[in-house]
Amino acid sequence: MNKQLVAFEKIGISFDGRVLLNNIDMSISEGEIVTLIGPNGSGKSTLIRILLGLQAATSGEVVRHKALRIGYMPQKLHIDPTLPLTVKHFLALVRGVDKRQILPTLEKLGIAHLIHSQVHVLSGGETQRVLLARALLNKPNLLVLDEPVQGVDVNGQVELYNLIESIRDELGCGVLMVSHDLHLVMAKTDTVVCINQHVCCSGSPQHVTGHPAYQALFGVPGADETIAIYAHQHDHVHEDDGSVSSDDPHKHCHH
Numbered sequence: 001m002n003k004q005l006v007a008f009e010k011i012g013i014s015f016d017g018r019v020l021l022n023n024i025d026m027s028i029s030e031g032e033i034v035t036l037i038g039p040n041g042s043g044k045s046t047l048i049r050i051l052l053g054l055q056a057a058t059s060g061e062v063v064r065h066k067a068l069r070i071g072y073m074p075q076k077l078h079i080d081p082t083l084p085l086t087v088k089h090f091l092a093l094v095r096g097v098d099k100r101q102i103l104p105t106l107e108k109l110g111i112a113h114l115i116h117s118q119v120h121v122l123s124g125g126e127t128q129r130v131l132l133a134r135a136l137l138n139k140p141n142l143l144v145l146d147e148p149v150q151g152v153d154v155n156g157q158v159e160l161y162n163l164i165e166s167i168r169d170e171l172g173c174g175v176l177m178v179s180h181d182l183h184l185v186m187a188k189t190d191t192v193v194c195i196n197q198h199v200c201c202s203g204s205p206q207h208v209t210g211h212p213a214y215q216a217l218f219g220v221p222g223a224d225e226t227i228a229i230y231a232h233q234h235d236h237v238h239e240d241d242g243s244v245s246s247d248d249p250h251k252h253c254h255h
């Protein structure tokens with residue numbers, strides 16, 4: 001049994017009296033890739049912010065392993081485009097970084113040739129790899145990736161997911177990813193947690209079982225075998241605010 005790195009226990013959060021997250025239970029272990037999915041505004045980034053300690057939960061607890069070391073990859077690089085900054089200097093800003101690790105880390109991610117490039121001229125895929133390099137330089141045992149393939153074309157997305165999987169294989173770290181896309185990420189995921197205010201369902205990814213609403217939302221799987229689909233059948237009803245209808249006798253999703 002792999003070591004559990006983080007457990008969310010009955011996490012809840014409200015903003016201005018509006019419940020955003022309610023009773024969230026989930027965990028991530030070493031060597032496990034967990035993907036958090038859910039519609040826009042369902043609270044995925046907020047849950048990540050709670051894990052990072054940037055946001056306090058209103059209720060519940062985040063239990064962290066005492067040796068937990070997080071490498072965080074944000075959605076975007078927020079840097080003033082008029083500021084001259086090379087990739088090397090950007091990565092040298094990581095607190096406590098061993099500068100000798102910068103080049104080997106870039107090599108591992110296939111972007112060693114960019115070491116002297118300005119960060120603001122990088123393509124979407126190159127930027128994501130630099131952000132991944134920054135997360136890895138923190139020597140994490142848990143990688144937290146908030147929409148790691150944002151702004152990357154489909155081929156680049158497959159490559160990035162392959163890279164994330166190979167990093168997991170090499171380092172044995174846990175990975176917590178937020179994703180909107182289901183097709184590409186699912187083949188690289190051990191556990192999927194679908195949230196919409198509460199945990200709608202969680203479990204292993206599996207091929208589509210034919211739910212028409214799900215296929216309408218996320219499409220039909222292609223022939224590419226790196227593509228797998230997670231089938232998710234709701235047996236409960238969400239109100240407009242995402243809460244579960246109170247007169248619904250079923251409170252959980254089927255897989």
Ligand SMILES: Nc1ncnc2c1ncn2[C@@H]1O[C@H](COP(=O)(O)OP(=O)(O)OP(=O)(O)O)[C@@H](O)[C@H]1O
Pocket residue numbers: 015016020038039040041042043044045046047
């Ligand atoms: N500090 C805050 N104060 C008030 N409302 C907030 C705060 N942080 C987040 N929210 C609200 O909580 C909701 C969920 O935001 P969050 O970014 O967690 O969703 P998400 O699932 O990551 O969305 P997306 O898929 O669009 O990135 C949004 O409606 C957002 O406006």
